[in-house]
Amino acid sequence: MASNAASRRDEDEVCPVCKSSRYLNPDMRFLINPECYHKMCESCVDRIFSSGPANCPVAGCRKTLRKNRFRKQTFEDIGVEREVDIRRRVMHILNRREEEFDSKRAYDDFLEQREDIIANLVSRIDVAKTEAQLQKYAAENMQSIRTNQAIEAEEASSFQARMTLEQEEARLRRQAVRQEYETERREIQAGREDFLSRLASGSSTDAAAIAREGHKVLLKKSSARRSEEERIRQKQAALRSDTKRVSNLSAVEHAGGADTGLVKGLRKIKTPEPEKPYDPFMGYVPEKRDYYALQSYYPSQYLDPIRNDARMLAGGYDLREYYSRTLLEAFAGLSCFVGEEISQRDANISKSTATEGAAMAVESGENTA
């Protein structure tokens, strides 16, 4: 039934512009233009738009159309076709990624907002205003739109690459297993032949010993092979983690913009630079001093006996640690002006107390109660 209906409709189909029907012209193809989505046959498009942009020939529609924008219809329902187009266009512009937002909540809000915009455009509500917003956003966020597009493209291709890699690995594994099976079979064969020939030639040799020996050789070989396999596996793991690192890097590279008028809740600052080299001291500068330069020797009669005390030194006692401590304590806090700093600190605390208000009042209330 369904196919019947479809074929009948096909046959009945008529170009709204030139009125020629499929019945007369079975090869007829219909095209649409996303400006107005009015359907017309290929020959009409050629005829009307080949010499440049022209108005849509459908009565009442005065949209200016260009030939290069005409394309085949994907969905039968022209409404769906239009919605998909709008969606694609909006998502192309509003292509913020989840990691660019402060919170899951902010990202969800963004997704909802994007759906609203799409719905507005589809159902023709506030079209002018919405379009203006979109244009403004696109102009202001060109950079971020482009980087996000690049990331998407890369993700798509790296997904492809990963699939290929996995297939390749599977193939290699299969091949390795097959090879291993082959070699093992061949070795067993060879070992057996060797064993038989030795048994045959050596009259005085203990048969059991030979058998044991042969078995041992086999074991050794297969364990060597296993460690080789292990090595390969590790290499592959390293390879995988390398590719992971590369993709991480590119993710770090893209920089998010500040809050735009349209999209809210974006993360304020992104770290655009690549990873800094690892600092074992995490930002501290060891042994840096402002008042003195630590020397490796200080004259002191009091310390002289220690310098010669073999037992103390053998235990690891180190006068340099003593120097380091005494010198530090000689100057640590020399320009901490307690009177000044403490009164300032107290003032700051009382200020914050005043602003914190309620919580502190409760606490002090508890104290006196």
Add this chain to the structure above:
Amino acid sequence: MIEDDIYRASSQYRLWSYTESSLQSLRATTNAVASERVRAALRRSRETHQSTASSTAGTPLPESNTEAKNKDEKDVECLTPEEELVLVRYYCEKTLELGETYKPPIPTMVRATAIQYLRRFYLTNSPMTYHPKSIMACALFVATKTDNYYISLRQFADGIPGDTTTDDVIAPEFLLMQGLRFTFDVRHPFRGLEGGVMELQAIAQGQGQPAPHLPYETAEDLQQGLLSIAPPPVPSSSMSDRIARAHGTTRELLKSAAQMTDAYFLYTPSQIWFSAFLLADRPLAEFLLDVKLGGPVTATIPAPETDENGLVNPLYEIRSKLHHVLTECSTLLQSYTPLSSDPAQMKSLKRIAKKLYHCQNPEKVNLAAQKRESTQPSTAVQSDTGTITSESETERLAKKRKLEQEQIVRQNDDVFGPELVTQRTKQ
């Protein structure tokens, strides 16, 4: 300066540094709270006393006696914050002496720690509540534990002249630690002095190194600079002799004046030793400061420059501020004279001790007994709230405490010199 930030991380800076005014108001608050508690406690003990007196009829007290006592308690005069401070200082001096009685003597650093514990403890506790003589031995014992000079409690108690028990020593430990807000680290100026002296000796021998921010001076420049400073107050044979002499004088100041004044609360350890060093040998101390910060007094260093932003050289700013602070601290250290060597101060101390006898909080007198009580839940008295469950029980305990108190007073008087005995035995 990096070294200063390192000091700022210490608990001494974070919790135990004050301005003069904040120190004063803290002591005033402590004194006010304690006075109030003493009055309330005396009132309670009087009430108990009266009620038990009336209940145990048959042996009424002589009327005149009761009246006199009531009058006495109504007008009980509490110590002022200043008087409390004198008392605490006296026991700080005693701590120093107590440390000396051990064989070998307890190291200076450990004794100094104990003294600072006492001083810190009495910022938020009053001698009217806890008599310093009961806290003092404990402070020294805790200091031996925290400063890596641990002596077993038995050995420690045996070392105290008189018959102080281990319980007497350990009873206030927890209280003391609470008063210290569980910070046991005390930053002393002693080690810093050693460092400064080592630097000076190195410079004197031509092995000195310039300060990181004044890198243009060579070892020879430094040595020449040191040899051309003004002569010392007392002539000495050589520069290293002069440094050693100043070292010794400074050390004595740090052991005494620095411990007995508010220096630790108001200044940093490096400022304290520099101040004491200034008192010992001013030209030497100023030379070292000039080497470190560039000084207004040295000809080799150009006058305070302003950089391109029109800002004063920060080192110069520090140097002039430091000059002011070190002068203040020197004055504070200089103001100290030991109580025991000053008859006028001793006289006032006796007056204060006498006064304290009347305003001692009766509920906190015997810490060892209290500790025993707190570990025996069967005892019907909650000393903290003063809730009374059984009058006769309370009375019995009060009597027991009074006995114990008197006993302790006698014991401790034996221990800590005869000065206070005369007036106590009069009572």
Add this chain to the structure above:
Amino acid sequence: MALSPFGSRSPSMTVHSPNTAIRLRATAAQKSFTEPASAAVSKPVQNGDRELTEQLNIDVRERYVKDKKVGEGTYAVVYVGHLRHDPSSLVAIKKIKVNAEYKDGLAMDAVREVKYLQELKHPNVIALHDVFSSKDQNLSLVLEFLPGGDLEMLIKDSDIHYGVADIKAWMGMLARGVWWCHENFILHRDIKPNNLLIASDGEVKLADFGLARSFADPLFNMTHQVITRWYRPPELLYGARQYSGAVDIWSMGMVFAELLLRVPFVAGNTDLDQTSKICEAFGTPTEENWPGVSKLPYYIATDKAHLVPLQGRDFFMRQFPTAGPVGADLLMSMCALDPRKRSTAVQCLRHNWWTIEPRPTKNEDLPRKSGGTKKMGDDLTRRGGELDEGMFKSAARQLDFGMK
């Protein structure tokens, strides 16, 4: 000037300075004095209920709420708790038991732990937020909540796989923690995998300062009976009474080796056995490779026939192939028999192993394991110098705290 990492220590960020608390009270008192007579009569009595010092303690205590017990030992009980005003801010509360057998007041472990943790603030040292006493005169330490378990747990769990990048990350954090202690002239003296606790963000924190002490002063004897045996350096086994930060570096080297091998590297059954195992592994100490060693109290000369030559670089490379040649070199510098030849913490951190490939794993990617809260509870209740297992319980040493 270098950055100043010294922020507020208390997570509550409110009243911490005694000055503030006191000012609050002072103003309250003032208020009551200026109020009408009736109020003035009642208030001071209430005020007088507590000494100022007790009030300060109560203020601290009231800031926290205990939730549940997560560990109990003979020495301490550990609870998980939180700040009263913020239930999401977790802390560990270690309540130290009053030891009836120990007549000398608060135990030395607790004294040391409190003293040194009050002074140390570093991302790789467990943070002590507050200390307070409870009504029954027990001491409670409010410590950083570290639910990630400890390194021992990860080493022993065969289900957990980790690689050299992970080891590098952990060792880096350990080395920084040790460096910070030494920078503040504090020896830890009990570094071992189960004292290295893991925070929820993967950060490794040095914990248990019950055997710590300050160092560098000459002519003061220190005890040699410190550091759990398997991690104890040869100079302490030989009874040295004056030593340096090098003792902690040895322990660090042993932890490094254990991370690589996943079993303790030199695990002696007795102190003597430990010494001989060290000799077997690293070489016999002699006057040639360690001048003065024969003067140490418990040094026993080995006869020439049993002398093991000092192990060189190739030994470490062979024994620890996973570390790579550069990692093996760092390990070797931590395991020098002669403490003077051992790297200092700064030298360790300046080694180029940290900067070569692979880069240390990021904290969030480090292997982790659940059930860490329980482990933290157990770790924090243990007394310094003890091994976890009952294996050597019979040989439990009496720690000698006398240092005169």
